[in-house]
Amino acid sequence: MENEIQSIQKRNYIMNKTALNILKIFLISLTLVTMTNQIINAQVINLNGKWGIIKDTLNELTINNVEEKDGWQNITVPSTWHIVNEEFLDYQGIAWYRKVIPINKIETGKRYILEFEAVDYLSKVYINNKFIGENEGGYTPFSFDVTDDLKEGDNKILIRVNDPTAEEKRTDGIRYWHIPHGKQSWYVQCSGIWQDVCLKIKPVNFIKSAKITTNISGKFEAEIDFDFHDVSKKENFSIKIYSPDGEEVFQFNKIADRIT
Structure with missing residues (x-):
């Protein structure tokens, strides 16, 4: 009986942890997509x-x-x-x-x-x-x-x-x-x-697209494609990622005329 209870508790722990990881992935993805849309969707x-x-x-x-x-x-x-x-x-x-x-x-x-x-x-x-x-x-x-x-x-x-x-x-x-x-x-x-058809007016340098690949482990990859037309102009590039409770868990900043 004790072993069955421990087994159930272990399964519940794994399920809860998996659900939490999925929630984290969703929130991280949502944050990045929202950030990207704000930049991509100009006038x-x-x-x-x-x-x-x-x-x-x-x-x-x-x-x-x-x-x-x-x-x-x-x-x-x-x-x-x-x-x-x-x-x-x-x-x-x-x-x-x-x-x-x-x-x-x-x-x-x-x-x-x-x-x-x-x-x-x-x-x-x-x-x-x-x-x-x-x-x-x-x-x-x-x-x-x-x-x-x-x-x-x-x-x-x-x-x-x-x-x-x-x-x-x-x-x-x-x-x-x-x-x-x-x-x-x-x-x-x-x-x-x-x-739909539209004409978008964007800055001379802008984020062209963003692809986010998630994993049930909680890890993810973000692939961001830039379109630079004025390489002489330095741009401030910043990414921030927040946990489900609103805590900033990652930040990246770089000022560059070309980001790779």
Whole structure:
């Protein structure tokens, strides 16, 4: 009987210790994520809402003639283009999006980052008729530094989106089944800009991303990716970690123009 009680007490101790470690990991992760979000999320210009869209059924439109084409319609971003009307209901292939964003003043010493949460599937981005970059993949975020491509006043964004069909000649030689699919192939398509779009205004040097890997033992690793555009400018880098009861358990400070 005594051995059973000791065994139960030991199990309870291990469970309580494990729960405490999990709580510590959660709080540490929450602290770091909160800190990172405060730094990463600078001024945000929401680009959701009304956009223009047009189908390119024959894959004949280019950045030079797409805006002259008749047939532009309105679409609300974020959303799949299949909800626009019956014409788009079962459409797969290429479509173009457009939007004009006014910028009163370009702030010096700032970086302008155009961010997409997800665009299905292949996307090419243009600003003021200049090619900015492209992305493949319909489920993950991507971004472009467009600081040097914007101007004060109206800025025109055009996005060519390709959601391949079985007829590769109309979708840049790419077929639908060339795309690596998982369970999502069981469902209907979700073509177009189906997640949020925004323009973020950040400091010249900023934290680009942070990845926190935790362990049930209570140990963790934090991997922080910086984006430095002005290496001549010294930055004050600081990390503080607090225990569940609010006690500071770790602090790191460094003033440097390059942190590794």
